[in-house]
Amino acid sequence: MTSNASIPPKPRTDVNPARIYTLRINGREDETILTVARQNGIDIPTLCHLDGLAERGACRLCIVEIQGSPKLYAACVTLVKQDMDVITDSPRIRDYRRKILELIFSERNHVCSVCVVNGNCELQNLAVKLGMTHVRYGYLNLTHAVDASHPRFSLDHNRCVLCLRCIRVCKDIEGAHTWDIAGRGIHARIISDLNQPWGESETCTGCGKCVQVCPTGALSEKGKSVAEMTKRPEFLPYLQMMRKEAEP
């Protein structure tokens, strides 16, 4: 894939220019800001996005500014346009991203030291990357159950960040649609079938794709102890590619 986007540093006057990464985009209007940025080596943090899954624009960590608009845009769902000036990093954006991350940490229980994915966790990596040192908000302490009814996997709602990758991979890639989201707002949570224990699900094929795409320790393989679990979501682009090849 080639990109005809160029990346001249385009200083702004209202913020420290040394800390701004801007992207000037010419041509191509069928790709998202995130795609083009990444192709050009500009990093934008993401959580709900995963290559190979439909976009949701929900975690809001990939928010960017577009010159001339007071609004913020989610890079994963905003298409690039002719002569668009995108600011992918600025003190304001960085501050918002860190606060959003802190909100996620404040929602449920994310104690890394006792987590199976400690050291291999996307949420943890984000905290390091965004320089999150503490959580300024009070913990909401919403306690949820752990569903260990499945013979091979377990689901700990307390680690879930509601990125809904599991739902998307199950629905769009595996085609089972075992997972969905019950309730709404702060009380939303992942359920299988008619809110049955996972192990009793009639539709689950046990493929484990959901476990591999889960960014945190919410979905994990049984038998793994603290820090022993690593995720392998790389199969997704591969699956997509092979399916495309198989098409007549």
Add this chain to the structure above:
Amino acid sequence: MTLTIENLQEIAKTETDVLESYRYRINVCVAAGCLSCGSDAVKASLEEEIRRQGKEKACRVRAVGCLGLCAVGPLIDISPLNVAYQGVQPSDAPDIIGSLTGAPVSRLLLPTDHPFFSRQKKIVLENCGIVEPERIESYIAAGGYEALYQALRQMSPRQVIDDVTASGLRGRGGAGFPTGLKWTTVYKAQQADKYVVCNADEGDPGAFMDRSVLESDPHRVIEGMAIAGYAVGASRGYIYVRAEYPLAVERLRRAIKQAKQLGVLGENIFNTPFAFDIQLRLGAGAFVCGEETALIASIEGRLGRPRPRPPFPAEFGLWGCPTLINNVETIANIAPIVRRGGDWFAGIGTEKSKGTKVFALAGKINNTGLIEVPMGTPLREIVFDIGGGIPAGRRFKAVQTGGPSGGCVPAQFLDMPMDYESLKDVGAIMGSGGMIVMDDGACMVDVAKFFMEFCMSESCGKCVPCRVGTAQLFGILERITAGDAKIEDIDTLKELCDLVGAASLCGLGQTAPNPVKSTLRYFENEYMAHIRRHHCEAGVCAMGKAREDTA
């Protein structure tokens, strides 16, 4: 057989003749407000009494829509005597029927020169209380469906849109987007299938304008949608209405059926190639479904979670087709605009806010009910003249407009004109028209907490800032009202308001902090009193009493 204008005129004439053959028409309000005070029983007893006195030939009892002054229902109105009665009970029937030829029943009399009636200007509500919502003939007798005929037979779609654009009408759902512009976008979209959706998911907890229009004048909405369909090139429409409004649903169903039977809906309307069909879809209790993309998802039978825009529904809406979404009040303005012209409409209101606005007056105000005034009417006139002021000799404190997405307007702005821009300047919004009046017995921190609780429980949970941010904001407000907050919490509160407003995905989250921001702007001293002195001036928050008791 196709309906012609002659058919319409004939129906209107028959209806008028029949009505005028009665010497007295007794109009009983059967909108939800009066119904819940027993107006159906009043209607039955009036009919019974007429039979008993043998006056069937002289009197006719009509079930009409909202007469506006819900506070003193059940209301009845007798024409041509120009006499209105309030708080009528079934036992009053003999007196009322007996007094028709003599002096009115003074104990029930509602003065019709009351400012509540005389200061209003009715366009949207012009038929409310006049036509019988369950009979299409009654609507036709009031000039109904003439605008549709005019649009279909005498105007091109472009001309209809030009009229709407010239009228300066702006969306009455809250944001105030120019209606003509929206119509033009859908009109220009190059796709065979298009839809018109009427947003009747009135979610603002304190607003009942749409409910009243649907219950009192459902055909007005149907006519407006059909005209919109013709203008933008859509042949199918949906009305998304709250399931919590069973009476509105029932009347809409009946009205759609009547319209189909008569031929103002269906194929070849008024002998033109234009076809239009309307279906009802029931909401199921989700405020977020007032957001356009969530509403579309809900009509499609899915979860009402908004998706990022663009693409906008005008280009990519229901089933992926260009879709025009307008609120009930916006659509109810269409028929009069077509009938009397955009310029007529543009002559009412202020420079940037044209026409009238319906407000639902509620809270601590004497004349609760539904009013319609020209845009730009000063708040003072609405509250004190039309609304009759604050009951029990208490002091006016503020009004909340725009519900959970809006803000409060404190006493120093009482002389402000009510239009989109002025409201925005003081940190409130026009919103859909809910106007909650608060007296000095209201605690503004408690009000902010009330709205934040609402937003928290109505958040769909999709994006993080709204899902967790509203819960955090609510938590802080709860601590403040319980007397457990620290002074730093105010900074966190302000910062969070900024974050949630800036980073949320849809309008619900982006506007959720507004009630907090606006109460902080005008009543920060109340927040401080709660935090520093554990004191709630209004005596609403329990901690005030609890601390005093222990002291």
Add this chain to the structure above:
Amino acid sequence: MPPATASPALSSPSPSPAAPDKRLRIIDRTMRLHGYASHALIETLHAVQEAFGYLDPDLMRYVAGRLKVPLSRVYAVATFYHFFTLKPPGEHTCVLCKGTACHIGGAAEILRQVEAMLGVHAGETTADKKISLMIARCLGSCGLAPAGVFDGTIVGNLTLDTVVNKLQEWRSHDADHRKSAGDCENRDRCP
């Protein structure tokens, strides 16, 4: 491959054994009217709730099978929208409006007292299955604030007394009724 053929739950819809009644026909009619399209899910759930008073898991399974909607999606929709309830309602239903006008009019205090009196939270049914206490976001009857709905009838200008009287009426009326009918089964639970 469409999920319908992959999933045993979807290919064999099993109507509730306890409900082979005409209420099922109402549900079938709703689905037929919409051509069994998946977008009829919400309309169908409305029909189920209207016919049965709540959304029974077996019925959700039945609807899922007929409309070819995944089970998890049916459950998601049923719990996303607050109008739907998964629990059977009590004999009587008291809905208190929690809209802004009602809040300003003192609805919160009434709700608090009623919760204490019935010993349930809003959204729950008393242990004797007699009274369900619900809250509404806004009934649109703000002119009558505080307002409520008692067994389907809207009542305005509520005070704590009128609500308590109504609830007590339900309890004692049914108690009288039971006494006269000679049904002693629940006697000890009657007030």
